[in-house]
Amino acid sequence: MTLDGAWTRRWVEAVAAEVSRRKAELTALDRAIGDADHGENLDRGFQAVLGKLDALDDGATPAAVLRLVATTLISTVGGAAGPLYGTAFLKASMAAGDRDELDAPALVEVLTAARDGIVARGKAESGDKTMVDAWTPAVEAASAAGDDVRAALAAAAAAAAEGAVATEPLVAHKGRASYLGERAVGHRDPGAESTALILAAAAETT
Ligand code: ADP
Ligand code: MG
Ligand code: MG
Secondary structure: OOEEHHHHHHHHHHHHHHHHHOHHHHHHHHHHHOOOOHHHHHHHHHHHHHHHHOOOOOOOOHHHHHHHHHHHHHHHOOOOHHHHHHHHHHHHHHHHOOOOEEOHHHHHHHHHHHHHHHHHHHOOOOOOOOOHHHHHHHHHHHHHOOOOHHHHHHHHHHHHHHHHHOOOOOOOOOOHHHHHHHHHOOOOOHHHHHHHHHHHHHHHOO
């Protein structure tokens, strides 16, 4: 597994396929504690990304692919998740810089930048029942995983999945779910679940 531009492209294609396959499930989570559009929002965005990937050079760097995702999500996905994921991919792109491939320390920098971008934009703290509750454990697990990118991605994906499940008992303090108070308890945060999906796709992309 070499995290070069071609890998980044395959990962983004895998995310698009998984979002499409699990669109109804993501929207069902958002129906319980939001406005029932999270799956559609992300699917619209990642289908638009697929349409633009072909126009990239074969030799595009990871940063170039990440930047294309960022600008496309920002222009096609509304609501909370569009700007938040758009910022995440933009900051990830900036952290990747001009590298042709990401080694484990670079991967940790990229994931950290994505998480920090989401926090800067949305001001959510850990435990607020948002996508941050999947991102932060993922960053920590990747950083603790050592020098193997495959191990780092697997650790990040597993931690994000656990983080998403761990949002279930929480009351929300950011986003639409925060209007529900105690009624949000017992429901998984849709954005935390889509973050787990995005990182699972990374771990499964070879
Ligand atoms: P909207 O709520 O505008 O319909 P989406 O349904 O696409 O947008 O996305 C909702 C998700 O966005 C939530 O499940 C949550 O994870 C995330 N979210 C909302 N507000 C914030 C915030 N301030 N910080 C981090 N994540 C947030
Ligand atoms: Mg919504
Ligand atoms: Mg909405």
